[in-house]
Amino acid sequence: MREGLLKEIAAHGDRGAIVPVSRFEELRCEIEALRSDKHHMFINWMAGFMAIPDDLGFQPRSLISVIVPSPKYMFGFTYGGDIHHYIVPPQYLDEVYKDDEVLQYISAYLEPLGYRAVLFDRLPQKLMAVHSGLGFYGRNNLCFHEEFGSYIRLITLISDLPCDEADWYPARRMETCDKCRACVNVCPTKAIESDHRIINTTICLTTMNEVPGDFPQWVDQNAHNALIGCIRCQDCCPANAHNKNKIVKGVTFTEEETQELLTHKEDEPFSDSLAAKIKAAGIYGAFLKVLPRNLAVLLHQGTLST
Numbered sequence: 001m002r003e004g005l006l007k008e009i010a011a012h013g014d015r016g017a018i019v020p021v022s023r024f025e026e027l028r029c030e031i032e033a034l035r036s037d038k039h040h041m042f043i044n045w046m047a048g049f050m051a052i053p054d055d056l057g058f059q060p061r062s063l064i065s066v067i068v069p070s071p072k073y074m075f076g077f078t079y080g081g082d083i084h085h086y087i088v089p090p091q092y093l094d095e096v097y098k099d100d101e102v103l104q105y106i107s108a109y110l111e112p113l114g115y116r117a118v119l120f121d122r123l124p125q126k127l128m129a130v131h132s133g134l135g136f137y138g139r140n141n142l143c144f145h146e147e148f149g150s151y152i153r154l155i156t157l158i159s160d161l162p163c164d165e166a167d168w169y170p171a172r173r174m175e176t177c178d179k180c181r182a183c184v185n186v187c188p189t190k191a192i193e194s195d196h197r198i199i200n201t202t203i204c205l206t207t208m209n210e211v212p213g214d215f216p217q218w219v220d221q222n223a224h225n226a227l228i229g230c231i232r233c234q235d236c237c238p239a240n241a242h243n244k245n246k247i248v249k250g251v252t253f254t255e256e257e258t259q260e261l262l263t264h265k266e267d268e269p270f271s272d273s274l275a276a277k278i279k280a281a282g283i284y285g286a287f288l289k290v291l292p293r294n295l296a297v298l299l300h301q302g303t304l305s306t
C-alpha cells in the first residue's frame with residue numbers, strides 16, 4: 001500500500017515519502033536540542049508549535065511528506081506610464097489550493113482501502129523531508145529536490161496508514177554547497193552565515209515583509225526584490241540553474257488599479273473589478289494585507305535616501 005501511495009503521488013507530478021509516526025518524537029527532540037542556537041527565534045516557535053492533535057479521529061501511524069514543484073510568478077504593475085514586473089516567489093500562490101489538491105488525491109487513494117489522512121504542518125517540514133530522503137539542505141537553509149531544486153512547496157500529512165519502518169537519513173547538506181557561497185554573498189540582509197547551519201531568521205527579509213508594519217530603518221530600500229518574501233538565495237543557487245527561468249506570467253494591473261492598490265487602507269473594500277482581478281491572480285488574505293506596502297517599496301526603489 002505504501003508503494004502504491006508513493007506511485008500515486010508521483011503520478012500527480014509530486015514526490016513523496018512515508019515514515020512511521022514515531023519519527024515525530026525524534027523531530028521534536030532535534031528541534032528542542034536547537035533551542036540554545038544563537039538564531040533560535042523560529043526554533044523556539046516551532047518547539048512550541050509541534051503537536052499531534054488528539055482529535056484526529058483515527059490512530060496516527062504514519063507521516064507523509066510531499067514535495068510539490070512550485071513555480072515563480074510574475075505580475076505587472078502599470079505605474080508612471082511604464083509596466084514594472086515583480087516576482088512572487090515559489091509556494092506563496094500555491095498555498096491557497098495546492099494543499100487541498102494533494103489531500104484530495106491522497107484521500108481518494110487511501111479511503112477505499114479503509115485509511116485516512118489529514119493535512120498536518122505542525123512539524124518542521126524541511127527537516128522531515130531531508131530525513132526521509134526527499135531532499136538535501138542548502139547553505140541557505142532551504143530544502144532542495146534533485147529535480148525541482150528549491151522551487152517547491154512542502155506539504156505534510158498524518159495518516160493511519162500502517163508504516164513500521166522506512167528509510168531515515170541524517171540531516172544533510174548538498175555537496176554543491178561545499179565550494180559555493182553564492183547565497184551568502186547575495187543575501188541582501190546578510191542573514192546567511194557561511195559557517196553556521198541556521199540562518200539569522202530575525203533579519204531575513206521574509207520575516208519582515210510577510211507581516212504588516214513599518215520596515216526597520218536599517219533595511220536598505222533596494223534590498224527588496226519580490227512582492228512578498230525574497231528570491232535572492234534561490235535564484236543565485238547553481239542547484240536551481242536548470243529551473244531558474246521557469247516563470248509563470250500572471251496578470252498586469254492597470255495604472256488605476258496600481259494606484260488603488262497603493263492607496264488601499266486595510267479595512268476598506270476594493271473596487272469590484274480590482275477585487276475580481278486579485279482573486280483571479282490567486283492573491284490571498286495574508287499576502288494581500290502586505291501587498292500595498294511591499295509594492296510601494298519596490299516601485300519607489302532608488303527614490304529615497306537610505
Ligand code: B12
Nearest residue numbers: 089124125137140141142143153154171173197206229230
Ligand atoms: C518559520 C518559517 C520561516 C521563517 C524561518 C525560516 C527558517 N530557516 O527557519 C522565515 C519567516 C524566515 C521563513 C522564510 C522563508 N521560508 Co519559511 N517556513 C517556516 C516554517 C513555518 C517553519 C520552519 C522551521 O521549522 N524552522 C526551524 C529550523 C530549525 O528549521 P530548519 O531550517 O529546517 O533547521 C535545520 C537546518 O538549519 C539544518 N541544516 C541546514 N544546513 C545543514 C547542514 C548540515 C550539515 C546539517 C547536519 C543540518 C543542516 O539543521 C536544522 C535542523 O537540525 C516552514 C513550514 C513548516 N511547518 O516547516 C516554512 C518553510 C520552511 N518556508 C519555506 C519557504 C519557501 C520560505 C522562503 C523561501 C520564503 C521566500 N522568501 O520566498 C524563506 C526562506 C528563508 C531561508 N533562507 O530559510 C518553505 C521551504 C521550501 C524549501 N524549498 O525548503 C516551507 C517548508 C513552507 C512550505 N510549506 O513549503 N520561513
Ligand code: SF4
Nearest residue numbers: 138139177180183237
Ligand atoms: S547558493 Fe551555493 S552555498 Fe548556497 S545553497 Fe546553493 S549551492 Fe549551497
Ligand code: SF4
Nearest residue numbers: 187204205230232233
Ligand atoms: S530569503 Fe532573502 S533575506 Fe532571507 S536568507 Fe534568503 S536571500 Fe537572505
